Amino acid sequence: MSPPPVLSIRDVQRLYRSGDTTVRALDGVSLDIHRGEVVGISGPSGSGKSTLLLIAGLLEPPSAGEVLIDGRRVSHPAADLDRLRTFRRNHIGFIFQKANLIPFLTAVENVALALEIDHVPPRAARAYAGALLASLDLGHRLDNHPSRLSGGEQQRVAVARALANAPSLLLADEPTAALDSVRGRQVLQLFREIARTRQAAVAVVTHDQRALDLFDRTIELSDGRTRDGAVHGTPGAAGTH
Amino acid sequence: MNLAFKDIRFNLLRFLLTALGVAFLMMSSMGMVGLYRGIVADALLIIERIGADQWVVQGGRQGPFSEGSAISSTMDRRVEGIAGVASARRFVQFSQQFTRDGRQLRASVTGLDFPKDPGRWIPIVRGRPLASGHYEAVADMSIGLRLGEKVHLGQDDYTVVGLTRGMVDTGGDGLLFVTVNDAVAIAQRRTSEEVLLARAGAGPAAASRSSVPQDSKIAAVLVTLNPAVDPELVRRAVASWGDANVLSRAEQENLLLNQRLWRLRVQILAFTGVLLVVTGIVVSLIIYMLTMENLHEIAMLKLIGADNSVIIVMIAQQAFLIGASGLGLGLMLSRLVFPFFPRKVLILPGDVALLGIAVAVICAFASLLGISRALKVRAQEVLS
Numbered sequence: 351m352s353p354p355p356v357l358s359i360r361d362v363q364r365l366y367r368s369g370d371t372t373v374r375a376l377d378g379v380s381l382d383i384h385r386g387e388v389v390g391i392s393g394p395s396g397s398g399k400s401t402l403l404l405i406a407g408l409l410e411p412p413s414a415g416e417v418l419i420d421g422r423r424v425s426h427p428a429a430d431l432d433r434l435r436t437f438r439r440n441h442i443g444f445i446f447q448k449a450n451l452i453p454f455l456t457a458v459e460n461v462a463l464a465l466e467i468d469h470v471p472p473r474a475a476r477a478y479a480g481a482l483l484a485s486l487d488l489g490h491r492l493d494n495h496p497s498r499l500s501g502g503e504q505q506r507v508a509v510a511r512a513l514a515n516a517p518s519l520l521l522a523d524e525p526t527a528a529l530d531s532v533r534g535r536q537v538l539q540l541f542r543e544i545a546r547t548r549q550a551a552v553a554v555v556t557h558d559q560r561a562l563d564l565f566d567r568t569i570e571l572s573d574g575r576t577r578d579g580a581v582h583g584t585p586g587a588a589g590t591h
Numbered sequence: 592m593n594l595a596f597k598d599i600r601f602n603l604l605r606f607l608l609t610a611l612g613v614a615f616l617m618m619s620s621m622g623m624v625g626l627y628r629g630i631v632a633d634a635l636l637i638i639e640r641i642g643a644d645q646w647v648v649q650g651g652r653q654g655p656f657s658e659g660s661a662i663s664s665t666m667d668r669r670v671e672g673i674a675g676v677a678s679a680r681r682f683v684q685f686s687q688q689f690t691r692d693g694r695q696l697r698a699s700v701t702g703l704d705f706p707k708d709p710g711r712w713i714p715i716v717r718g719r720p721l722a723s724g725h726y727e728a729v730a731d732m733s734i735g736l737r738l739g740e741k742v743h744l745g746q747d748d749y750t751v752v753g754l755t756r757g758m759v760d761t762g763g764d765g766l767l768f769v770t771v772n773d774a775v776a777i778a779q780r781r782t783s784e785e786v787l788l789a790r791a792g793a794g795p796a797a798a799s800r801s802s803v804p805q806d807s808k809i810a811a812v813l814v815t816l817n818p819a820v821d822p823e824l825v826r827r828a829v830a831s832w833g834d835a836n837v838l839s840r841a842e843q844e845n846l847l848l849n850q851r852l853w854r855l856r857v858q859i860l861a862f863t864g865v866l867l868v869v870t871g872i873v874v875s876l877i878i879y880m881l882t883m884e885n886l887h888e889i890a891m892l893k894l895i896g897a898d899n900s901v902i903i904v905m906i907a908q909q910a911f912l913i914g915a916s917g918l919g920l921g922l923m924l925s926r927l928v929f930p931f932f933p934r935k936v937l938i939l940p941g942d943v944a945l946l947g948i949a950v951a952v953i954c955a956f957a958s959l960l961g962i963s964r965a966l967k968v969r970a971q972e973v974l975s
C-alpha cells in the first residue's frame with residue numbers, strides 16, 4: 351500500500367464575509383500532493399491561491415471540508431488552529447514573496463531560531479543552521495543581518511529556515527515575485543532539489559509562465575475552483591529529469 | 592538565543608535613547624522625592640543638631656521657627672534655677688542680607704551662647720569653632736563666604752574662622768554662627784542716621800559701643816535636662832511664670848513639619864505623585880510602542896511555530912531591561928546633577944528601592960499590555 355499523500359485537501363470551501371456580501375474565496379477545492387512532488391498553483395488575481403495555501407498551512411480553517419497532512423485529519427471548520435502550532439513547525443515550512451526574516455538576527459540566527467523554537471539546543475541549532483545555509487551557497491553570509499543580503503540571498507535564507515525542521519510539506523506563495531528571472535528560476539530549481547533529496551511535498555503559487563516546466567503538474571484556480579482540464583503534466587513527470 | 596538582547600544590540604542607539612528618556616523621567620521623580628526629603632532634613636537640621644531637650648519660648652507662642660518669639664536675654668538664668676535643668680543656652684536666629692563685592696548675600700544668623708556653647712556640635716569642614724566672645728563667625732559654604740574673610744554685619748566686622756557644609760535653615764539659607772551677644776547686636780543694627788543721632792545725643796562713647804543693650808531680646812532658651820528628671824516638672828515650673836512657654840524637641844519638629852511646612856510638603860508630595868503617574872504612563876507607552884514595532888516579527892515567530900512563551904519572554908525581558916537601565920542611568924544622572932542644585936536633594940536608599948519597585952510594577956504592567964496585544968496577532972499578519 352502506498353503511503354498517504356503528504357497534503358490532502360478535501361472539498362474545501364472558504365467564505366469571507368465582508369459587510370452584506372460573502373466572498374467565496376474557495377469553492378469546493380480538492381487536491382492531493384505526494385512525497386517528492388512539486389505542484390504549481392496558478393490563476394488570476396483573487397482566484398483563491400493564497401487562501402488555499404493558508405488553509406493547507408493550517409493558518410486559516412476552512413468553512414467546509416477538511417485538510418489531512420501525512421494522513422492525519424488536522425484542519426476542519428471547527429479546528430482550533432492555535433493549538434496546532436507545534437504540529438505546524440514540525441510538518442510545514444512556509445516561504446513567501448518577501449523573505450520576512452527577523453531583521454535583528456543574522457542569517458544563521460534566523461535559521462537557528464526555527465530549530466531553537468523546536469527545543470534544539472543552541473549550539474546544535476547553530477551548527478545545523480550553518481550547514482543548511484552552506485548547502486544553499488550561503489556559507490559566506492552566515493553572520494550578515496538581512497539588510498546586508500540581496501533579495502535572492504534573503505529568499506534562500508527563508509528557504510533554509512523553512513527547511514530547518516525537516517517539514518514534509520513546503521508551501522510557497524509567489525516566492526520568486528521579488529526576484530529577477532534567473533534568481534527566481536534558481537529558487538524553483540532549489541524546490542525541485544528539496545523535493546527529490548528530502549522527499550518533501552512542495553506547493554508553489556506562481557504567476558511565472560516560464561517556470562511551468564519545473565513543476566510536476568500545475569493546478570489552475572479560477573474564482574475559487576480548480577479549472578477543469580487545467581491540470582498539466584502527470585505526477586512525478588518533471589522529477590525524472 | 593535571547594531575542595530581547597539581540598534586538599537591543601541590533602538597535603542599540605534606539606535602546607540607549609529610550610533608556611535615556613526613561614532615565615530622565617526617573618531622575619525627575621528622584622529629584623522631586625529628594626527635594627522633599629531635603630526640605631524636611633534642612634528644617635529639622637538645627638533642632639536635631641543643637642541637642643536641646645526643651646525650648647523655652649515667649650509665652651503663648653510656639654516659636655521660634657513656627658512663629659516669632661522674643662524673650663528677655665536673661666531668661667536663661669531663671670531657667671537654670673529650675674531643679675533638674677542641667678544647662679540653659681540662649682538662642683537667637685534671624686535672616687540677614689548683606690553685600691560683598693557688590694553682590695547680595697543671605698545668611699541665617701544663628702547665635703551660640705559662647706562660652707557655654709562654642710559650637711562643638713557644628714560639623715566644621717574647614718577652620719575651627721568660635722574661640723572668642725566677639726567678632727568671629729562660622730559660616731556655611733552655601734552663603735558664599737571664604738575662610739578668613741571679613742564680613743561687615745551690623746556695625747562690626749566679623750572674621751570667618753570656620754566653614755560648614757549643608758547647615759541651612761528652613762528656607763535653605765546658610766547658617767552663620769556668631770555668639771548670642773554678637774547676634775543680638777547685629778539684630779539691633781541701626782541705620783547711619785540713627786547712629787549719628789545717637790552720637791549727637793550721648794557722645795562718641797555711646798556710638799562706638801556695640802555690646803548688647805540691657806533690654807535686648809533673644810528668641811529662646813535651649814534646655815538640657817538631667818537624665819533622671821521628669822520633663823513635665825520643668826514644663827510646669829516654666830509655665831507657672833506666665834510669660835514663657837515650653838516646647839519639647841518632638842513638639843518643635845512636629846510644629847515645623849505639620850504647621851510651618853505643611854503646605855510646601857503637601858505641594859511637593861502632590862507634584863511627586865503627578866510625576867510618578869506621568870512617568871508610569873510614559874514608560875508604559877514606550878514599552879508598548881516597542882512591542883508594536885516588533886509585531887511583524889512576532890507574527891513571523893508564530894508562523895514558524897514559536898510557543899507563546901518565546902514571545903512573552905522576549906517582550907518581558909525587553910521591558911525590564913529598559914526599566915532597569917532607565918533606573919540605573921537615572922540614579923547615575925541624579926548623583927551627577929543634583930549636587931549642583933541650590934537646595935539639598937536627598938536620595939535615600941529606601942526611596943530608590945521604592946522607585947525600583949514602582950518601575951518593576953510599571954514594566955510588568957506595560958509587558959502585560961504588550962503581551963496581550965502580541966498574543967492577539969495572527970500568524971498570517973506576516974503577509975500584510
Ligand SMILES: Nc1ncnc2c1ncn2[C@@H]1O[C@H](COP(=O)(O)OP(=O)(O)OP(=O)(O)O)[C@@H](O)[C@H]1O
Nearest residue numbers: 366367368373375394395396397398399400401402
Ligand atoms: N481576509 C479576507 N477577508 C475578506 N476577503 C478576503 C480575505 N482574504 C482573501 N479574501 C478574498 O478572497 C479572494 C481570494 O483571495 P486570495 O488572496 O486567495 O487571492 P489570490 O489568488 O492569492 O490573489 P493574488 O494573485 O492577487 O495574490 C479574493 O476575492 C479576496 O478579496
Ligand SMILES: [Mg+2]
Nearest residue numbers: 399400401523
Ligand atoms: Mg495571493
